[in-house]
Amino acid sequence: MRCLTLNASFEPLTLVPVRRALRLVIDGKAEIVEADGLRVVRSARLTVPRPAVIRLVRFVHVPRKFRRQVTNTFLFARDEYTCQFCGRPEAELGFRECLTRDHLVPLSRGGTNDWTNVITACSTCNTRKGNRLLYESGMHLRRMPLEPHFVYLTWAVRRLTSAQEKYIRLFYGEETLAQLRVL
Numbered sequence: 001m002r003c004l005t006l007n008a009s010f011e012p013l014t015l016v017p018v019r020r021a022l023r024l025v026i027d028g029k030a031e032i033v034e035a036d037g038l039r040v041v042r043s044a045r046l047t048v049p050r051p052a053v054i055r056l057v058r059f060v061h062v063p064r065k066f067r068r069q070v071t072n073t074f075l076f077a078r079d080e081y082t083c084q085f086c087g088r089p090e091a092e093l094g095f096r097e098c099l100t101r102d103h104l105v106p107l108s109r110g111g112t113n114d115w116t117n118v119i120t121a122c123s124t125c126n127t128r129k130g131n132r133l134l135y136e137s138g139m140h141l142r143r144m145p146l147e148p149h150f151v152y153l154t155w156a157v158r159r160l161t162s163a164q165e166k167y168i169r170l171f172y173g174e175e176t177l178a179q180l181r182v183l
């Protein structure tokens with residue numbers, strides 16, 4: 001299990017390994033908001049409840065650029081693990097196929113890694129499109145790529161415990177939490 005880290009404002013930031021969370025607590029940089037039941041972590045000098053949710057003591061400004069980073073994990077989640085050209089989900093791909101990142105405007109032609117320029121494509125469709133622009137390839141997208149909500153990205157691919165969900169609900173509301181649950 002990982003520990004949910006909240007900003008000083010209670011904004012959920014990220015999940016961190018418990019060891020890292022403990023380090024923040026011991027260094028006085030974070031406080032434990034929710035412990036994981038009665039479990040404790042012992043070291044030579046002290047005994048601390050195992051943290052499930054911690055809150056940073058000082059507010060940390062998270063740059064937008066960091067939040068917008070497009071990793072394949074989030075990209076595939078946004079596109080529901082489905083090739084945006086042929087529409088096949090990951091489960092229907094062949095033995096030698098896999099999901100890949102395709103750039104609508106290829107990197108070699110000045111394309112970027114922004115959310116609106118990257119899509120999930122199976123390796124076969126990606127190879128077929130090659131270095132061409134969409135209209136040159138004659139291929140069609142199932143939907144235009146958009147930048148998803150930050151919250152959706154951060155939590156879509158992770159499992160949360162009920163104690164952690166409470167803080168997502170607190171900050172973003174029940175509706176967001178419900179959306180994450182059905183993913």
Ligand SMILES: [Zn+2]
Nearest residue numbers: 083086122125
């Ligand atoms: Zn495909």
